[in-house]
Amino acid sequence: MGKHYAPRSRSRSRVAPRGRTSSVGRIVEPSPRLRAHKQNRNRAIKRAVLVAVIAVALLVVGVAAYAFFTVRSIDKTIKAGVGSNSQTVAALTKPVPKQPFTILLMGSDARPKEEAARADTIIVARVDPQTKQVAMLSIPRDTRVEIPGHGISKINAANFYGGAEGGPALMIKTVEGFLGIKINHYMEVNFVGFQKAVDALGGVWIDVDTTIDDPKAASHSPHLRAQHIDKGYQLLTGEYALTYVRSRAFPDADFTRMKHQQTFFKALAEQSSRIENLPKLPAIAREVANYTATDMSVGEMIDIIMAIKGIKATDLQTATITGTWKSPYVWTDEEEKARLVAAFTAGRAFDATSTADVPLVPSTISITVRNGAGEEGVASSASSILRAAGFTIGEVGNANQFVYDKTLVVYKDDANKAAADLVASKLPTGNVVASRGMYEFTSDVLVVVGKDWKAAVAGTSSTQ
CATH class of the missing domain: 3.40.630.190 (LCP protein)
Structure with a gap:
């Protein structure tokens, strides 16, 4: 026998009014x-x-x-x-x-x-x-x-x-x-x-x-x-x-x-x-x-x-x-x-227009910030700079290991490369790298703050 769509014994064309019991269960209003x-x-x-x-x-x-x-x-x-x-x-x-x-x-x-x-x-x-x-x-x-x-x-x-x-x-x-x-x-x-x-x-x-x-x-x-x-x-x-x-x-x-x-x-x-x-x-x-x-x-x-x-x-x-x-x-x-x-x-955009030709708006870019240096306050410092630049900051916390000498700006695929470049341009230091499945994050970009952060911030402050 072939695939078929079995008819329902009773047709329902209307949703139960708000406050009453639905056909699936008492989910609209508890008994x-x-x-x-x-x-x-x-x-x-x-x-x-x-x-x-x-x-x-x-x-x-x-x-x-x-x-x-x-x-x-x-x-x-x-x-x-x-x-x-x-x-x-x-x-x-x-x-x-x-x-x-x-x-x-x-x-x-x-x-x-x-x-x-x-x-x-x-x-x-x-x-x-x-x-x-x-x-x-x-x-x-x-x-x-x-x-x-x-x-x-x-x-x-x-x-x-x-x-x-x-x-x-x-x-x-x-x-x-x-x-x-x-x-x-x-x-x-x-x-x-x-x-x-x-x-x-x-x-x-x-x-x-x-x-x-x-x-x-x-x-x-x-x-x-x-x-x-x-x-x-x-x-x-x-x-x-x-x-x-x-x-x-x-x-x-x-x-x-x-x-x-x-x-x-x-x-x-x-x-x-x-x-x-x-x-x-x-x-x-x-x-x-x-x-x-x-x-x-x-x-x-x-x-x-x-x-x-x-x-x-x-x-x-x-x-x-x-x-x-x-x-x-x-x-x-x-x-x-x-x-x-x-x-x-x-997994690229269908639009033939290069993403480089489309202006990026910081508020549309979500960022995860992690402390990879093991030094107090560096993740908070980085997130403050990025937030002031208009980016959307999500998770701020520690990396699994404090072994990062350099600050990294990580993107998952080509669609987020331009966003990572923009993020890096707003930081005192940051190397843009592809994730290649090595980093887990759900935002558009991940920033791992390295041991070079404090010196870079100090250098930026001294030139202002």
Whole structure:
């Protein structure tokens, strides 16, 4: 039997009013018994906060990931269509622990009497748990590709050609061949799950950049009531949000649609993290569970999210594989694809503009300061100088060993090299070096104050 999305026995299109019990548990307002027992109440609060943190982090990767974090039964629901011995799992490449990994994210347009769905949305995400950065590369669904065993076709047909059991496996192989990268994980959510996630959140505020009137994109909507969306800032329910991310009624068709999808996911991530929305997140997980398929278990996803839990919305990069429309395909710009894939795999910014051409603002650079000299007050001295220069100072403490003769300004990757140079320019001494995995820190830059610090400060003071 193939993968399927089991219907719910009872549809819920509305979130329980504030102050009442939700369908997942009493998380909005504790019961009298819980209020009477402080210990139980605190334990319930901690559980709710943990679920919220996990769910918010996953939104950055994609709305489907909401399905993984409430109760173990949800795990069984999600995994029903993707067994541990399936072709899908066999097609994936096992990720290296603590190293960047990729996830193939798909939104499917399952149609009546079809055992397999075409992929309406195709995104490859790269998550780096060390730098806490996520990159999302969108592929137009009409992209002309070679599908193994089926010849030339549109890339979104790979899921359909593979059949109900092997569809995702064929899509994985097709994407790997097209981009020249390995896929480590897979996740698919259908249109029903998408709508339910948005409605469980209470809608998503979007600044719609152009009026949309598209009956094809609103085929999911009863009587096509969601076919028209006015331009402007507005709250989109699940029905209208799906029209927004599906519509291709633009001069450039898929490319504006993919820009809308990227805009939507960023807004979803930002708005879900607001404190008033945290109680809704477990309900979202339950709503999406029945409409999601993935190779990942709850435990695996928890490990991933704990590794990237500090991720910020600004750490999410998006880009689209561009090309030229020549009916019936999008013919890929191979040179641009090569540039984007190179940046994607290296963890660099997609923007072709050199970071050296973009002015850096100190307040946007976070810094960890550690005393590597073993001399009292040097870390505090360095942090004071940097704070006065406008930088954001995080942790200030001691290094593991007091063996540093020279002060170091450490950056993790090329994206933070310019920031490290700016930090070093504001210090009386400092050698800029790459971390290369030798230093652990979560900020943009790490400053390790060495034994040369006091002399350098004294020298600076004497020249002023």
